[in-house]
Amino acid sequence: MEIEIIRIIFLTVVLFSIGILGVLTRRNIIVMIMSVEIMLNSVNLLFIAFSRYFQDLNGEVMVLFVMAIAAAEAAVGLAIVIALHRNYHSIDIMDIKALKE
Amino acid sequence: MNIPEILFYSFTFILVGSAFGVVFHRNPVKSAMFLVLFFVGLAAMYALLGAEFMATLQVLVYVGAIMVLFLFVIMLITVRDEALLNMSSNAGRTVIITVLVLAFSLQFWVLLGGFMKAKGEHVVNGAAPYSTEVMNYTTGEKLLITGNAEVISYALFEKYLLPFELISLVLLVAVLGGILLTKHKRETLQ
């Protein structure tokens, strides 16, 4: 049951980059939020890997906190999406430009 | 190739593939399904690394709760809304950003490539359990605790008690925020 840590690091880098790609290229807000979740989880994976590597459970506790925060983030984020959809009748990021004003 | 490596690479394949699915699939529901697959694969990866408790929690929290919420919202909002199914940026922008992101990840390859060149030295041992010494407050004797969930719970309720409580507060606020944001303001007739 031994895996080289460098491979896990590279895996997390790839996953994180894919997440960034999703956030930057997609126009659907929900998919953007999902991409953010990918980014968060790639970091979680890194936490777990190093936690196991150093035999130090602080990393795992941190993952627990990240999960809780992610849950809160998802709840609020999706609530915002629903509110946006109600007001703009769209969840296309290109249609929601109130920041410009 | 031993069994953990085979498992590792297959999980890696699932993770990367499903991540790409999330990002590039045009239908948000399929994206969400890929994300579910991603989370399950990640849980498997956690289990492979020896963090079984976290793997269970990953499924419980992400798959069981968060993704259901996502699917709920997607299904309620984008019911057969074909206009929404094709919502990615124009091709030029996508290419530019892809190049940028590739360059970004290359940074890490360059950065990390220098370290840990030696093979088989820096390894994660999935089988090695955690252990921690705790004190039994009623008897005052010291116990050696092993096992994933136990050790984490001791850490959570002793070292990280304050953050733990604060996180619960954050969740409460998030619940209230979600309710407030989604609540319909109905015009009352006077």
Add this chain to the structure above:
Amino acid sequence: MAWYQTEIFWVIVKVAVILFVILTGGAYYTLAERRWAAFFQMRLGPNRAGFWGLLQPLADGIKFILKMETFPRNADLFLFMLAPVISTVTSLMLWGAIPFTPIIELPEAAQKITGSKSFILQVSNPNAGVLYMFAVSSLAVYGILIAGWSSNNKYSLLASVRATAQMISYELSLGLSIIPIILMTGSLDLYTIIETQKNSWFLFTLPGFLAFWIFLVSIFAESNRMPFDLAEAESELIVGYHTEYGGFKFAFFMISEYMNLITLSLLAAILFLGGWTLPDFISSAISNVWLQHAAGIGLFLLKAFFFVFLFVWVRWSVPRFRYDQLMDIGWKVMLPASLVIVFIAGIYVYLK
């Protein structure tokens, strides 16, 4: 070491046995429900196929297989097919962690053949068994959600949304109703939980007794059974999220539902009624170890069978709730009540 002495071989054997048992059990549960329903309604029920209608499930199965597979227009075919699979697979996965028997010391001869000293009818013992059960059962939501969405049918979608919301809501109180047991046991391991109840079922402790009723109501809601079968309210939503499903796809939903019921019955027996443990005064009366095991396992199945019967009994005795009532009960009664019970359990454990 011979091939039949490897661990993997025995795991496969266990999986095969358990699969056979639960698939048959699920199938016969359908028959049993129909017979009992008839009994409650002073009818005979299916009794033509075989003695007492015992071949009826087989006939049903053949019929399901032979039926034409239909698909709704504009449905998402992949997800449409995936949904019943997810439902069934999650139901099957739940059985992997249930310990059907205690750890049995094998006699010398058997040890030589199998190559291991003890035997337990449990596919694997995950680190946190209870959490595993919950994690996997929470996956069952996807089957319903995807089925409703991919059917391209308003009623299906509504039903699946209803069912999902209901399951998520009651998962909370279900999870909280188990916390008193975890507090009293100090472990998430199902085997340990059973062992702890050797002389006193958790049903007969104060927090356990209180939590049991929460648990009972919650499993009815979890499994979308009467009086909480809002997802299938025929008068409102045709037959719910699997309206568009026919043939073998429907059979998958059907069987997964009944397998879920059996799983929950077993879980109830494990968590509150002591599983296969025998109290000391009984085990001391039985001298033979094998007889002891047989008695324990038999008792365990009997306890589970009681819940299996209870599901049907309640179904034909209690009317359906309205949806808002369902949500009110879930969030305003069950959740606060279970929180209070967790508190009581904390005090109980502290005082003990």
Add this chain to the structure above:
Amino acid sequence: MEKTLITLAMWLPLAGFVLNGLLSLRSKTANQSLVSGIGIAGVLAPFAIFAYLTFNLDILHLTEEMKEFVLFSWMNTGTFSIDFGYRLDGLTIFMAWIVTGIGFLIHVYSIGYMYAEKKDFSRFFAYLNLFIFAMLHLVMGNNLVILFLGWEGVGLASYLLIGFDVHKDSAADAGKKAFIANRIGDAGFLIGMFLLYQVTGTLQYSGILEFFSVHSVAADLLNVIAVFLFIGAVGKSAQIPLYVWLPDAMAGPTPVSALIHAATMVTAGVFMIARLSPVFLGAPEASTMIAYIGASTALFSALIALTQTDIKKVLAYSTVSQLGYMFMAMGVGAYGAGMFHLMTHAFFKALLFLSSGAVIIALHHEQDMRRMGGLFKHLKLIAVLFWIGAIAISGVPGLSGFFSKDMILEQAYTFKNGGPVLFGMGLLTALLTSFYVFRLIFLTFHTRHDGVADMEHHHDDHHGHDDHHGVLPVSWNMKAPLVVLALLSIGGGYVGLPHLFTHETPAIVSYFDKVLEYSEGKSPSEASHEWKNHPTESEEQVLMGVSILVAVIGFLIAFLIYQKGNARPQPDGAARPFYQAWSYNKFYVDELYEFLILRPMKKLAEFSYKIVDVKIIDNTLDAIAAALVAIGNFFRSFQSGVISDYALYIFLGMSFLGMILIGGVI
């Protein structure tokens, strides 16, 4: 104990202000006894406390630690820090006596006066208490910043009280005029304060005094500081050229004129000079200038007072004139004489003002002396008191004014830089003072012209159904303070019996020499010793004789013209000989100011509006704005409102940081 008492004394008037202010908000017709009770308590309590302190402490022998105490640290910015604290020494207790004592008498008087005026009672008393609060801080503070705080506070109270009758435009305008004239002075005062801080590095009195007792500063520098500080005093104490606000300030109620514009606030400049005596004593040229400006003011305003017909205006110019005396005394280094005159002037001028107020009330708010006359038979007590005040101010021997004025004239005579000139101006002023004050008395009380009958006739014409015919009675609470002030006017001078009588330094002079001693054994008298000649005894006798003589001459002229000759002042529009016209029209100073200052200012304002603002500044700003808009438009293209773009910027920044990191590692 003392600290608590002093703090209490300082803040009780504010409590009175707040209470009465709240009452005035609630209703305009608050319970009068309650309001006046609060108002009087707000000034009587500090008076009692200061009296207690005076009799229980040896004020003259307090150590430096006991003199000053700090309530709290007020502002603290780097090396500059100001504490909020008070100082108790001979000078401050002297001023506190005058402020609270006369303030108390005038409060009592105000009850009757304001009752007759039927104005909103509580607002008036609130303002009066605010004034007492500010004045006490001006006097008692332990540093110049608190003095400035009080300085501005009394300015505010003065503004509010001058414009007390908010319905009259003239009152409001007079208030504004006073405020603006004071601002000019304050600017100078602030500059003086800054310079002083530059020199001494502190604004605390103890620090300043200690600094000057140790260091000697170049006279040039001190001259500049003294001049700037004196500009402040010019504004506050109505000296040339900023005196114009004080006569207009008579638009306020008469008790206010008595308290603020005669007895206390306007003497703040004198007090400030005494307080900062080391600065002024180290600046002989500036002091000379002060003396000449004081003398000129005294003479100039006395000339104006000769022909005024408004009873309060005469007294106002008289006040300016007497303040000129005080500054003349300060300028020649006679600090004791100046403070002495401050005290006696407070007594008799308050008496004169309050008496005139009683006359005004009795005559239904008639202030014009041309409508008065023969009032003696109607207002016997008031007339007698008025006579006492007049004798006191004109310098007839035996009453307080004689002693202080004679001391100032003698000191001025001995001044080396043109002492006889100063003396001559002072003497002429004394003659004029005697003349106009007796003119006032004859016109008001004694001529055969019957003011009352005239007034009744007047009233019958215009207010047919006015119930109040004839002279209104003057209530006891107006009379009682007058009597007290009259006694003080008579007896107050005896603390400064002249050298000629006793062959000793006058008591009050030695008191202030002791109080204002700023380095070991260096009193104002000694510091200014070399500024002076030393008159022989015969010279002193001659000087005193001359000053008595001019007082009598002034009286006789007034008697001959107005009593025997029965002359009446002309109506406003009538033709006058040019010398009378000049005096009557106040030497056209207001018009001169209008021509010299206001017109150019208006022209300048017009120029800066039409040319500088519209053409230059606006166009420049428009150009800058256009440039900014262009830049903003460029950057706006980055702000698309699309979140992904913002996320891209974040990502780019992060990548940039990553590159730096890699650069650091490799």
